[in-house]
Amino acid sequence: MSTPLHETRPxxxxxxxxxxxxxxxxxxxxxxxHTVSADGPLSRAAVASRIGLTRAAVSTLVDELVRSxxxxxxxxxRPGRVGRPGSALAVSGRxxxxxxxxxxxDRLAVCAVDLRGRVRSRAVRHVPNRARPAAPVVEDLTALIxxxxxxxxxxGLWPAGLAxxxxxxxxxxxxxxxxxPNLGWQDTDLGALLPDGLxxxxxxxxxxxxxxxxxxxxxxxxxxxxxxxxxxxxxAVVVDGGLMHGARGFAGELxxxxxxxxxxxxxxxxxxxxxxxxxxxxxxxxAGLEPGEDRVGLLAGRAERGDAVxxxxxxxxxxxxxxxxxxxVNLLDPRSVVLGGALAALAxxxxxxxxxxxxxxxxxxxxxxxxxxxxxxxxxxxxxHSVVRGVLDDPAAVAARA
Amino acid sequence: MSTPLHETRPxxxxxxxxxxxxxxxxxxxxxxxHTVSADGPLSRAAVASRIGLTRAAVSTLVDELVRSxxxxxxxxxRPGRVGRPGSALAVSGRxxxxxxxxxxxDRLAVCAVDLRGRVRSRAVRHVPNRARPAAPVVEDLTALIxxxxxxxxxxGLWPAGLAxxxxxxxxxxxxxxxxxPNLGWQDTDLGALLPDGLxxxxxxxxxxxxxxxxxxxxxxxxxxxxxxxxxxxxxAVVVDGGLMHGARGFAGELxxxxxxxxxxxxxxxxxxxxxxxxxxxxxxxxAGLEPGEDRVGLLAGRAERGDAVxxxxxxxxxxxxxxxxxxxVNLLDPRSVVLGGALAALAxxxxxxxxxxxxxxxxxxxxxxxxxxxxxxxxxxxxxHSVVRGVLDDPAAVAARA
Numbered sequence: 116m117s118t119p120l121h122e123t124r125p126x127x128x129x130x131x132x133x134x135x136x137x138x139x140x141x142x143x144x145x146x147x148x149h150t151v152s153a154d155g156p157l158s159r160a161a162v163a164s165r166i167g168l169t170r171a172a173v174s175t176l177v178d179e180l181v182r183s184x185x186x187x188x189x190x191x192x193r194p195g196r197v198g199r200p201g202s203a204l205a206v207s208g209r210x211x212x213x214x215x216x217x218x219x220x221d222r223l224a225v226c227a228v229d230l231r232g233r234v235r236s237r238a239v240r241h242v243p244n245r246a247r248p249a250a251p252v253v254e255d256l257t258a259l260i261x262x263x264x265x266x267x268x269x270x271g272l273w274p275a276g277l278a279x280x281x282x283x284x285x286x287x288x289x290x291x292x293x294x295x296p297n298l299g300w301q302d303t304d305l306g307a308l309l310p311d312g313l314x315x316x317x318x319x320x321x322x323x324x325x326x327x328x329x330x331x332x333x334x335x336x337x338x339x340x341x342x343x344x345x346x347x348x349x350x351a352v353v354v355d356g357g358l359m360h361g362a363r364g365f366a367g368e369l370x371x372x373x374x375x376x377x378x379x380x381x382x383x384x385x386x387x388x389x390x391x392x393x394x395x396x397x398x399x400x401x402a403g404l405e406p407g408e409d410r411v412g413l414l415a416g417r418a419e420r421g422d423a424v425x426x427x428x429x430x431x432x433x434x435x436x437x438x439x440x441x442x443x444v445n446l447l448d449p450r451s452v453v454l455g456g457a458l459a460a461l462a463x464x465x466x467x468x469x470x471x472x473x474x475x476x477x478x479x480x481x482x483x484x485x486x487x488x489x490x491x492x493x494x495x496x497x498x499x500h501s502v503v504r505g506v507l508d509d510p511a512a513v514a515a516r517a
Numbered sequence: 518m519s520t521p522l523h524e525t526r527p528x529x530x531x532x533x534x535x536x537x538x539x540x541x542x543x544x545x546x547x548x549x550x551h552t553v554s555a556d557g558p559l560s561r562a563a564v565a566s567r568i569g570l571t572r573a574a575v576s577t578l579v580d581e582l583v584r585s586x587x588x589x590x591x592x593x594x595r596p597g598r599v600g601r602p603g604s605a606l607a608v609s610g611r612x613x614x615x616x617x618x619x620x621x622x623d624r625l626a627v628c629a630v631d632l633r634g635r636v637r638s639r640a641v642r643h644v645p646n647r648a649r650p651a652a653p654v655v656e657d658l659t660a661l662i663x664x665x666x667x668x669x670x671x672x673g674l675w676p677a678g679l680a681x682x683x684x685x686x687x688x689x690x691x692x693x694x695x696x697x698p699n700l701g702w703q704d705t706d707l708g709a710l711l712p713d714g715l716x717x718x719x720x721x722x723x724x725x726x727x728x729x730x731x732x733x734x735x736x737x738x739x740x741x742x743x744x745x746x747x748x749x750x751x752x753a754v755v756v757d758g759g760l761m762h763g764a765r766g767f768a769g770e771l772x773x774x775x776x777x778x779x780x781x782x783x784x785x786x787x788x789x790x791x792x793x794x795x796x797x798x799x800x801x802x803x804a805g806l807e808p809g810e811d812r813v814g815l816l817a818g819r820a821e822r823g824d825a826v827x828x829x830x831x832x833x834x835x836x837x838x839x840x841x842x843x844x845x846v847n848l849l850d851p852r853s854v855v856l857g858g859a860l861a862a863l864a865x866x867x868x869x870x871x872x873x874x875x876x877x878x879x880x881x882x883x884x885x886x887x888x889x890x891x892x893x894x895x896x897x898x899x900x901x902h903s904v905v906r907g908v909l910d911d912p913a914a915v916a917a918r919a
Contacts (some may be wrong), residue, residue, distance in 0.1 A: 127765065135569075135570075139541055167537075168537075206893060210602035213666075253586065253815050261521040266753055336764070338763065338764040350848070352762055352848070352849075354756070358847075359756055359761070361740065361849060361850025362740040363850055363853070364850070365850040366848065366849055366850040367848065368847035368850070369847070369848060369849065370847075371843075371847045371879075372843070372844035372847050373776075373840050373843055373878065374778065375777075375778065375846055376777065376840045378774065383879070383880055384877070384879060385843065385877075385878035386878070386882025387879075418915070426840075438775050438778045439844070441773075441774070441775055441787065441839070442775055442844045442845075442848075443844075445770035445771070445772075445773045445774050445847055446752070446754070446768065446769065446770065446771060446774065446844075446845055446848060446849065447754075447761075447763060447768055447848065448762075448763025448764050448765055448766070448767040448768040448769075448770070449763070449764055450764040475786065475787075476775065476785075476786060476787035476788070477773075477785070477786060477787065478785055478786025478787075508584075
């Protein structure tokens, strides 16, 4: 498992930058990249006026980014004259790409996203990963990663980093899965199992889903709570445009907030946790259904067809979500709550009771609850885009590796 | 009420600094101030090696800070030769001071803290402020502020800013008290009532208490939940060494987390909120006592003397706190929970049930719960120190006003 995916490149994005001339140059390179990424194509003069530096200073920065292949000149009048004033700049559609991967209970997925945010290659494989050891799962995942990287390289891209979304708690080292109950993993160092050669970030799927919402959803606020579910219920807290990780990296465990404190025992050691009322298995049990492969599809299909028992089970799950979210909204004061993942698919039947419970308990000041347009695609896209963001945040580190 | 407390000085700390030579100089001035504040007295050479700038660059920065009265030379060998290499530097014990003020339900308090963190002047007045309009309360407070400022000025200090702690929700403008139920205030702009002339920050008392804990307590972690109580129960969330404010500035409303969702109605519109079980009035009611002036002292005294009914009431309040904190710990993943304010005084009788409830519900991974050594002094000290921190964070802005 140690054959490099790609030749090793020194350095990596995201390191702290010292407050020196060199640090200032790196931060200003990042500001140019972010400006062109957000508002491009732009001329050098437009970039200079947006970031408040002189035209000359911006030209030097732009030339460096063009040489490294992170920006490209669009102006076709003088294609041979790189750096010519007046020609429009855009982030490169070749050059570095972010590789995102997702380990789900029922599937593995990988994609490559370029600096423009376009998905350039993608692969999905349905595999029953429940209670399957990490080594064979990662072996399957690595095969998908190699295929996606090869396809991206065929289009002139090169992988700037790999981010892997997992349904579990990840340590702050961003490598170790501390606990993923539905996979059966515990204290599993994915860094040791994945091939060398790419900067690696392992993260919780709800966290990557929230980042996708933050970066890709139209009009997303900078402070929100993103709730998602696969088999468990997870949440991610976005504060001022960034993820709140918590001291150990475990923030957002909404599934284990007590709802009825004398309720049924939970695997976490508590009683009456939200998962006991709104987790997939609890809802299937309340609806009298067997847990199979497409659990969400089964519930949504029955609810759609008007099955009263299923609808009642989802109504009660919405009530429990509303109680747990009342506590979360009081503690976190988010601008909004977003339901993603499986919860997005079940939203039509969860939302009425969820919203009324939350409104009743927060005296009409209820926090708005919406449904993610990304649905179950969020975590994979969030993972790939987190690598792309790393490139925009410190292009100098990536340019050195290009 | 509009007579200036002090002549108006332009500028103010805490503004965003642009990434230019000028911005870099301002940030480096801040690094020098923080380094000398944390580890001084230090020579110029020692400062240079700690912050990784050249000796010459540091000398220029230090000279500017000495000229502005923010740093002083201690080296007595050549007292006439300011800037002489080798002489030790310390933050000034004259110059700017932070003025902290606290509006409590039963008292008003004000203090002045110098850049070295010493309280140089203090005044307290016991006043029943419950359901008293803001204008007369602020009039009394202003008299105390004037007395404290006058005393500080007599010692060669000048007020760099005023921070006011209130028991209520404060808008993100840091001026408007949106809701302070025990004072009876609603949408009250304290900036309009307080005298002009000093940069003003109004904040929630639990938030200032948490900042005091962060800055003043030995070995405080950078991620913790600070729970305090006066009549209500409030909490403050410290994340990576900073306060989490929430979208509207209302984060930390632990008192309205549902504990038993079918429990008694709460003034917030909910049912079974933590305040219904662990707020001062609920505990007094459960103990069969009348709410008087020194409510905490009454409860602590009776519990101390072994009153079984009071001890049972505090035990049950601890259980409710344990349930609400289970949710908070799952959502926020703090390094620890700190009980401050009135809860610190009652901790001996709250902690056993609180800790066992939290441990039972978090499968032995319980978050440590400790008691603040600052007790009820936290919010006032936190307010004054927040002004001092503002000076350390942007000394250039304050130097311009000196």
